[in-house]
Amino acid sequence: MGPTGESSVRAIDVQLKVRLPAALKSWLKGRASRNDRSQNAEVVQILKKEMERCERRTRKVA
Numbered sequence: 001m002g003p004t005g006e007s008s009v010r011a012i013d014v015q016l017k018v019r020l021p022a023a024l025k026s027w028l029k030g031r032a033s034r035n036d037r038s039q040n041a042e043v044v045q046i047l048k049k050e051m052e053r054c055e056r057r058t059r060k061v062a
Helices: 022-034 039-061
Strands: none
Touching (some): 022 039
């Protein structure tokens, strides 16, 4: 809960449970640590960059 009693998760955020192979989880943990982020923040950053890359590629094709 936040300081005013509301959930600390923003209303626009959704949760997703993901199962990862141990080696991928270990890699993510190390990468997040090197980038001074939580593992969740690291996954979000990776996915955002990939989404942007795919969108740029789609615009080039169109």
